[in-house]
Amino acid sequence: MSGLLALLDDVAAIAKVAATSVDDIAAAASKAGGKTAGVIIDDAAVTPKYVHGFAPARELPIIWKIARGSFFNKLVILLPAAMLLSNFAPWLITPLLMMGGSYLCFEGAEKIFHALFPHGDKHIEQDMSVQDPGHLEQQKVSGAIKTDFILSAEIMTIALSAIPEGALWLEAAALGLVGIVVTMAIYGSVALIVKMDDVGLYVAQNARTGFGQGFGRGLVKFMPVLMRILSIVGTAAMLWVGGSIMIHGLHELGMHHPYADIHDIAVAIGHSVSENARGAVEWSVTALADGILGLAYGFVLIPIATRVIGPLFKALSGKKAAH
Numbered sequence: 001m002s003g004l005l006a007l008l009d010d011v012a013a014i015a016k017v018a019a020t021s022v023d024d025i026a027a028a029a030s031k032a033g034g035k036t037a038g039v040i041i042d043d044a045a046v047t048p049k050y051v052h053g054f055a056p057a058r059e060l061p062i063i064w065k066i067a068r069g070s071f072f073n074k075l076v077i078l079l080p081a082a083m084l085l086s087n088f089a090p091w092l093i094t095p096l097l098m099m100g101g102s103y104l105c106f107e108g109a110e111k112i113f114h115a116l117f118p119h120g121d122k123h124i125e126q127d128m129s130v131q132d133p134g135h136l137e138q139q140k141v142s143g144a145i146k147t148d149f150i151l152s153a154e155i156m157t158i159a160l161s162a163i164p165e166g167a168l169w170l171e172a173a174a175l176g177l178v179g180i181v182v183t184m185a186i187y188g189s190v191a192l193i194v195k196m197d198d199v200g201l202y203v204a205q206n207a208r209t210g211f212g213q214g215f216g217r218g219l220v221k222f223m224p225v226l227m228r229i230l231s232i233v234g235t236a237a238m239l240w241v242g243g244s245i246m247i248h249g250l251h252e253l254g255m256h257h258p259y260a261d262i263h264d265i266a267v268a269i270g271h272s273v274s275e276n277a278r279g280a281v282e283w284s285v286t287a288l289a290d291g292i293l294g295l296a297y298g299f300v301l302i303p304i305a306t307r308v309i310g311p312l313f314k315a316l317s318g319k320k321a322a323h
Helices: 002-015 022-035 037-051 056-088 090-116 122-129 133-162 168-206 210-252 259-270 275-317
Strands: none
Touching: 056 090, 056 133, 056 168, 090 133, 090 210, 090 275, 133 168, 168 210, 210 259, 210 275, 259 275
């Protein structure tokens, strides 16, 4: 998150030359960007899987195709929709946030359920059966852009809820800045991650010292570990953000439990430690409680999503449900 905020500050510094009011835009964008950190982590953790199995020469072009789709999702589709919501139906923002929070809780819980009870995925098996690499690449890119749309919608909605009310153009500029910087941060990070093993292999083969060669080999071996760490962090972030959205959403709609209960528990535990550590402890307790409730809610959603919503969507879209 600190890297993203630093990047936002750099963009704000450049833009300041162009407009005297850009400080307001940068401040709003920085605040909104920080709110989306959990979804950003998950997006960066999920995306590398879409280039898995392709030749190294195709990895960066595939990432660029997905990034272009992400820019289109955020700036052409979601930004105007968010502005319409903000100005004509602001009461819809909280329910839409909660829908996105439900998705995050479901995805996080489903990942944990899959890890605890491994099972086959028919979509992956169908992908593996595709023989034409060009067709497979097109399918992967299309699937990644669809997934990005869902995560981008959540990012933009969270950002919109965090941007202070102001002139329409100011809100649009701040939201557009968030969309641009977040997309650059996500897919720039993804590009570095997926090419890091190639960098390690090059260093291992071309370094003139034993230390350099060992460093290259270590980098290659470390990348699978890094991917697992990112997956774990991304799942935790999904549950934390999703649970937090649901709890705050209920609070906004007048249902003050469990928001008030978590707050009281966090404050009570915070007062048991020194004043310097109190803020960090209260935040940690709140995040943990949000994540636990997000996980529990996600487990409830799994049978609903897989046995009710999924088949219903396929029936409405004219697709045959998988057996």
